[in-house]
Amino acid sequence: MKRVIETDDAPAAVGAYSQATADGSLLFTAGQIPLTADGELLDDEPIDAQTEQALSNLDAVLEEADATSTDILKATVFLDDIEDFEAMNEAYADYFDDEPPARSAVEVAALPKGVGVEIEAVATLE
Template sequence: MKRVVSTDEAPEAVGAYSQATTNGSLLFTAGQIPLTPDGELLDDEPIAVQTERALDNLVAILEAEGASAADVLKVTVFLDDIDDFEAMNETYAGYFDEAPPARSAVEVAALPKGVGVEIEAVAALE
């Protein structure tokens, strides 16, 4: 049975989506952008800073369900410029340093609010 997951430690969902959903076994996060929980958009920051904020949001959602980055099975990273891959990857590696999850990273034409990165994940729950 599907259940919605929500935390004040990540930006609230603004639209017809949830921060995450779970069936008790798997947790699916919505794409996280560099937006602070209090609504500050970091779209003018370097991609490393944007990646850190997006991943902090993702981790906050995981923690709301008692999970952590170590429980993540798959990550999808959307970049508005694939030339930002190395800077994103360097920051990303600090969150998934041991037994990293499967990952796709793709360049897209545009991202919400003009940000440079959006990151979503699927995690296993115990």
């Protein structure tokens, strides 16, 4: 049965979506952008700082679902400029320092609120 995950420690959903949903053993997160839970948008920060905030938001959603970053099976990183890949990857590698999940990283035409990165994940709850 589908379960909706919501936490005040990550930015609230601002549309017709949930921060995450779970069904049995799998958790699917919405894309996390560099927006603090207090509403501060970090769109003018370097991509590494934006990546760190997006991952911090992801952490908060995972924690609400009783999961951690080690439970992530697959992550997808959306960049508005693929030239930011190296800087994003360095911040990402610090977050996943051991046994990182499978990952896709793609350049997109634009991201919500003009940010440089958005990250979503699929995690196991077992």
